[in-house]
Amino acid sequence: MGALSDRIIAKAERQTGCEMPYLHTLADTSGAAFARWMLAMPATTYRDKASLDAWHLARLGATVAQDCGTCVQVVVSMARKEGLAASTLQLALDDPAQLHDDAQAAFAFGQAVASQAPDVADHVARMEALFGHDVHVELAMAVATCLMFPVIKRGLGQSLSCSMVTVHMD
Structure with a gap:
């Protein structure tokens, strides 16, 4: 899954403006885990009737x-x-x-x-x-x-050294 997962992650990072090391960890550890994570992504953007x-x-x-x-x-x-x-x-x-x-x-x-x-x-x-x-x-x-x-970041130990960031509105 290497090259494909790298492209998917790079696109997500470009779209959000944030690095996503947890996705690299998933992809590098288990292509199957990464694939299943990605299958859940459509649920994260579902909006029908809510404003x-x-x-x-x-x-x-x-x-x-x-x-x-x-x-x-x-x-x-x-x-x-x-x-x-x-x-x-x-x-x-x-x-x-x-x-x-x-x-x-x-x-x-x-x-x-x-x-x-x-x-x-x-x-x-x-x-x-x-x-x-x-x-x-x-x-x-x-x-x-x-x-x-x-939650995945915390579970992987990738939020432990997190520090407050300035949120940009652009």
Whole structure:
């Protein structure tokens, strides 16, 4: 799988602006593990009925709760590429309580799920009330799949020396 996996990883790194050593580890250790990881990637981008803001902000909230920076940068870069305003993302990172209600609720939902907050049931109920069942399920899937990245990095010992990074909005 060497050359093919190298091309796939290089493309992902270009698209996100971040190095992905965990993918190199997977590919170098087991082509089968890398292939199965890649099979999961379409699930990480599934969005049907959820608004762009709610979907990306739920992912951002979850990622902020789990990661020190590089995964946050990937989520921000993806959101910007899809048209989410830099000002919205910056507000979410700096002062999420100032986001409009739906956006703040989606961000808080992501954080609550990712951090196993004791009030997660309240956030679940709020998602159902604000967005309906279908969008709530979609946001739960978005949160779950975006957490694959910081978790694999942590499991491989590749986030242990992570340091806070400056998140770029461009």
